[in-house]
Amino acid sequence: MATILMRLSEEWTPRQYDQCISLLTLGQDRILRNYIVNRILPRRGSVLDLGCGTGTLLIEAGRRGLRGVGVDINKSLLEIARNRSRKHNLGRWIDFRVGDVTDLPLNNDSFDLVVSTLVASELQSKDFEMLLSEARRVVVPGGRIAIGAEGLPRGRTVAGFFSLIRRLSFRLVSKFSRVRPHKVHEIAGAMSLVGITPKYRVRFLGGLLELYVAEAR
Amino acid sequence: MIIFDYEACIGCQDCVKVCPRGVWEIDAIRKKVEIAKSRNCIDCTACEFQCPVRAIRIERTLIPKQPLVIGRPQ
Amino acid sequence: MNKGWKYYTCILGAQLMWPRLAVRTKMGLFSFNGADSESPVLVTTDFYLTVHRVREAIQEENLKCHLLVVDGRGINVWCGSRGGNVDTDSVLDAIDQTSLANQVSHRNLILPQLIASSVSKAVLADNGWNAMFGPVEIGDVGSFIENEYEKTREQGMVSFNLQARLENNMAHMVFEMFMFLLMTPIFWLLANLGGPFVAWFGYWWSSLAYIVLLAWMFGTFMAIANPIMPTTSGYVRGLVTGLFALLVLKIIPVMFLLWQSTIDPSMIVLDWALLDTTGLTVLGLSLFVGFNWGGSTPYLGEDQMTRDIIAGLGTLVLLFALGFYFPAGIF
Numbered sequence: 001m002a003t004i005l006m007r008l009s010e011e012w013t014p015r016q017y018d019q020c021i022s023l024l025t026l027g028q029d030r031i032l033r034n035y036i037v038n039r040i041l042p043r044r045g046s047v048l049d050l051g052c053g054t055g056t057l058l059i060e061a062g063r064r065g066l067r068g069v070g071v072d073i074n075k076s077l078l079e080i081a082r083n084r085s086r087k088h089n090l091g092r093w094i095d096f097r098v099g100d101v102t103d104l105p106l107n108n109d110s111f112d113l114v115v116s117t118l119v120a121s122e123l124q125s126k127d128f129e130m131l132l133s134e135a136r137r138v139v140v141p142g143g144r145i146a147i148g149a150e151g152l153p154r155g156r157t158v159a160g161f162f163s164l165i166r167r168l169s170f171r172l173v174s175k176f177s178r179v180r181p182h183k184v185h186e187i188a189g190a191m192s193l194v195g196i197t198p199k200y201r202v203r204f205l206g207g208l209l210e211l212y213v214a215e216a217r
Numbered sequence: 218m219i220i221f222d223y224e225a226c227i228g229c230q231d232c233v234k235v236c237p238r239g240v241w242e243i244d245a246i247r248k249k250v251e252i253a254k255s256r257n258c259i260d261c262t263a264c265e266f267q268c269p270v271r272a273i274r275i276e277r278t279l280i281p282k283q284p285l286v287i288g289r290p291q
Numbered sequence: 292m293n294k295g296w297k298y299y300t301c302i303l304g305a306q307l308m309w310p311r312l313a314v315r316t317k318m319g320l321f322s323f324n325g326a327d328s329e330s331p332v333l334v335t336t337d338f339y340l341t342v343h344r345v346r347e348a349i350q351e352e353n354l355k356c357h358l359l360v361v362d363g364r365g366i367n368v369w370c371g372s373r374g375g376n377v378d379t380d381s382v383l384d385a386i387d388q389t390s391l392a393n394q395v396s397h398r399n400l401i402l403p404q405l406i407a408s409s410v411s412k413a414v415l416a417d418n419g420w421n422a423m424f425g426p427v428e429i430g431d432v433g434s435f436i437e438n439e440y441e442k443t444r445e446q447g448m449v450s451f452n453l454q455a456r457l458e459n460n461m462a463h464m465v466f467e468m469f470m471f472l473l474m475t476p477i478f479w480l481l482a483n484l485g486g487p488f489v490a491w492f493g494y495w496w497s498s499l500a501y502i503v504l505l506a507w508m509f510g511t512f513m514a515i516a517n518p519i520m521p522t523t524s525g526y527v528r529g530l531v532t533g534l535f536a537l538l539v540l541k542i543i544p545v546m547f548l549l550w551q552s553t554i555d556p557s558m559i560v561l562d563w564a565l566l567d568t569t570g571l572t573v574l575g576l577s578l579f580v581g582f583n584w585g586g587s588t589p590y591l592g593e594d595q596m597t598r599d600i601i602a603g604l605g606t607l608v609l610l611f612a613l614g615f616y617f618p619a620g621i622f
Contacts, residue, residue, distance in 0.1 A: 044225070065225055065271035087375060089266045089411045218594075234442075235407035235424050237449045237589070259592035261373060263407035277594055279601075 018054055028204045032117055032148050032211060033057050035202065040146050040213060041066060045112035048138060050101040050131060051119030055081030055094065062090035069106070071099040102130035109140045117148035117211075120185060128185050132194040139216045145196055147187055151203070151210035162208075187212045218276045219258060224288025225272040226250055232264035232273060240264070255284045294343075301340040306465040314339035315365035320389040321358045323349050328396040331356045331436055333425070334382065335403055336363030336371050345429050352433040357395065361385040369405040369589075378409045383418055392419075401425040401432065401440075404447060449589040451517065460514040463583055467506050471499065494568070502576060509536070509580040523592070525585015526578060526599040526606075533577030537570055571610075578606065 037060045041047065047061050052070030054077050061068045062085065072078055078096045085094050099105060101119060114135040120128050135145045152159040188198045191214055202211040219240070228248035232241045241264060242253035258275075265273045297314040304312025316337045322330075323346070335345050337360050345358060362385065363377035371377045382402075386392070400422045402410060407424055415422040425435050426446035435442050451459075475495065482492035495502075509532055513520075520528050582603050585591050591599075 063265070063271060063274050065222065086378070086380075087409075089379075089414070091411075091414060092417075093271065231412065234447060235404060236447070237405060237427060239444060239448045257590075259590065260594055261408050266408055267412060269413055277597075279594070279597065281594065 018056070028209050029118065032204055032209060033060075035204075035211065036115055036117070036146060036148070037061070037064075040113065040115070040144065042112050042144075046110065047113040047115065048106070048111040048135075050104075050114065050116035050135065051122075052081060052096065053077050055084055055096060057115065057117070058094045058096075059084055059088060059090060062093040063088060066093070068094045069111075070094065070096045071101055071104060072096070073098065073100060102127050102134060104134050104138060106138050108137050110138050112140055112143045113146065114139045114143070115146045115148070117146075118150075118209075120147055120149040120187070125185065125190070129190055129194060132190055132196060136194055136196050136216055141216060143216050145191075145214045145216060146211060147191075147214075148209065148211045149185060149187060151187075151207050153207035218278045218282040219252060219255060219284035220274040220276060221252060221284060221286045222272040222274075222288050223249060223286050225270045227270055227272075229269060231267045231269065235263040235267050237261060237263070252284050252286070297339050298343055301338070301343075305340070306462045307469060308462070308466045310366070313365045316342045316360050318360055318362045318385055318388065320391060320394060321346075321360065322356075323358065324353055324355045326355045326357050328394065330395070331397075331399060331401055332359055332391065332395060333357065333401045333432065334359045334361060334385075334406070336361055336366065336368050336377050336406075338363065338365050338367045338371070341367045348429040348432065352430075354433055354436070356436075359385055359389065359391060359400075368403045372406045372409040375409055377406065379411045379414045382410055382415065386418075386420065399423065399440075401435070403427075403429075405449075451589055453515070456514040456517055457511075459587055460510045460584075463580070463587065464507055464510050467510075467580070467583070468503055471503060471506075475499065498572065502572065505536075505573065505576055506580055509533075509577050510584065513581060513584050517588070523585065523588065523590045524595055524599055524602075525582045525588075525591065526602045527581075528585060529578035529581020530574075532581060533574040536573050536577060540569070540573065575610075578603065 033056060036057060041061055041064065044065055046067045046069075047058070049055075049058050049068065049070045052058055052072050053074070055070050058068040058070045058081070070078070070081060072081075075098055078098060081096045085091060085096070097105070101116070102123070116131065116135070120131065123131060132145075132147075135147075139145055152162060187210070188201070191198045191212065196214045196216060198212050198214045200213055202213075204210070226249045228243065228250065230241075230243050230250065232250055233243055238254070238257035238259055238261075240252060240254050240258050241250045243249075244251050260275055260277065262275045265271075265275050300312050300314055304310065316339050318337055333345065333349075333356055335341055335358065342358075342360055348354075349356065349358065359382075361377060361381050363371040363381060366374065366376050368377075382400075392398075398420050400415065400420050402412075402422050402424050404424045404427045410422075412422045412424070423440050425432055425440075426442045427449050428446070431442065431446045435446065478488070478492045478495050481488040509529075512532055513528055516532075520531065522528065582599060585599055586596060
């Protein structure tokens with residue numbers, strides 16, 4: 001549900017994108033990001049952000065001395081990311097590239113950490129699996145993969161309720177937008193399918209946002 | 218608030234040369250800088266901006282906080 | 292050096308705290324005292340007053356050098372750098388447009404130290420330029436060059452000597468007088484609405500001269516007492532000054548009465564009721580002057596500024612909530 005409006009907000013001014021995301025996820029996007037920055041980022045090394053948007057996560061990584069690459073399909077968001085990076089003098093640390101997160105122009109075993117927040121929800125199952133396999137390909141052995149995505153709250157009634165709302169919202173929005181409906185991914189299962197072992201999961205907003213952290217063998 | 222990664226510091230003294238308040242000082246023996254006068258800091262972030270190894274980070278806090286030094290051997 | 296209309300417009304703008312009056316110099320390369328291709332290159336931003344002062348210093352020391360004026364949106368170096376108005380790209384742009392590479396045989400640049408918040412030495416190096424951060428004050432550039440591009444620790448730190456503080460105070464006082472004059476017709480208009488506003492305006496009008504005089508006294512006091520102030524916070528300085536002023540205003544009459552041996556107990560009680568109308572005016576004014584003052588010293592950090600703003604607004608809200616208005620004409 002948040003994803004639909006997220007997709008729409010990308011078609012609005014990219015500058016308001018960040019504010020929209022904050023609003024839609026009720027500020028949890030920042031909490032998710034802070035969690036990754038404070039608990040998941042390695043001390044030094046390299047990080048890849050798939051669907052990096054305006055680069056907030058990577059800038060925090062760069063400020064901590066990590067090298068990073070951000071990939072996103074949206075050029076205007078990347079432009080904002082580059083400007084922000086320049087303001088922090090992180091041009092030699094963070095690189096932003098336009099690209100498809102399911103097919104990365106990157107070498108194998110090049111990153112200590114691969115993250116993707118709130119992008120997975122926008123992809124169809126097959127594309128999501130491709131993203132995961134790409135993540136597995138480019139991460140170093142022993143490196144980590146962190147996927148943040150929409151989840152479903154605990155409790156069957158609440159979950160059912162949210163599922164219904166989601167389906168209705170998609171039906172409504174698909175009438176005047178190119179947004180396609182999708183289901184919530186079973187992330188743990190998809191990861192195992194691609195050969196990644198999920199280590200643990202963190203829930204935010206009562207389960208509406210989830211972060212899966214896995215280690216690549 | 219100053220967050221200083223002692224381990225990453227290479228002793229280039231760029232921060233010493235750009236700080237307008239004399240916060241940083243070089244420890245010539247250990248070839249690392251140290252925070253000599255943290256209370257002088259005015260959050261101008263020149264040191265963070267210039268540091269070639271990103272060993273310095275300036276965080277905005279509402280309450281004055283002591284600098285945090287990480288990576289320092291005990 | 293010739294001080295034309297541009298100089299005085301900038302000064303007026305500084306006095307009135309009105310950035311719009313900042314005159315901009317054109318971006319470009321200037322050469323002084325027969326500078327050649329070996330001479331050092333100084334860099335600065337395009338605020339006319341800045342360029343004027345730099346040129347003055349160059350002439351005074353008879354420096355044989357070039358000056359690269361960079362597009363900084365007409366703002367002085369430090370504010371411009373911190374505000375992101377001048378960055379590495381601005382410098383590279385100026386180098387490009389003036390074809391600096393063809394004008395000098397070396398690749399050294401002397402950047403003002405206070406531009407270090409937004410201009411990267413590393414990126415300039417990537418583009419083939421060896422950038423050095425010179426001293427804070429332009430007056431020290433001569434000795435910096437003579438010392439083989441080394442500066443002393445003092446030359447790398449901002450200072451705020453008495454003369455600078457008094458000049459700063461002058462700018463503040465002009466600005467505040469201007470504001471007080473502006474507030475008079477506003478209060479007068481409000482007075483036409485009746486109610487407590489009538490008393491406000493009455494109090495304001497009768498005390499205006501007194502308020503202006505007090506503001507001058509507070510500002511000058513803060514300028515002179517700057518080194519002994521316990522904190523960089525403008526708000527706290529205002530508080531300290533105000534309480535000190537209150538004590539002086541209250542103690543002196545009591546001392547006088549003691550000396551005259553005409554003490555009446557009720558008089559003492561009245562005089563020690565510090566927060567009466569006069570007391571509040573003195574305290575409020577002192578906080579106001581202090582607050583303005585703090586922000587214009589080079590020692591106030593950004594976090595401290597935020598704390599000051601919160602404290603200032605908080606005090607205002609608190610006073611209004613408690614029923615105190617400034618000026619407290621309703622008493």
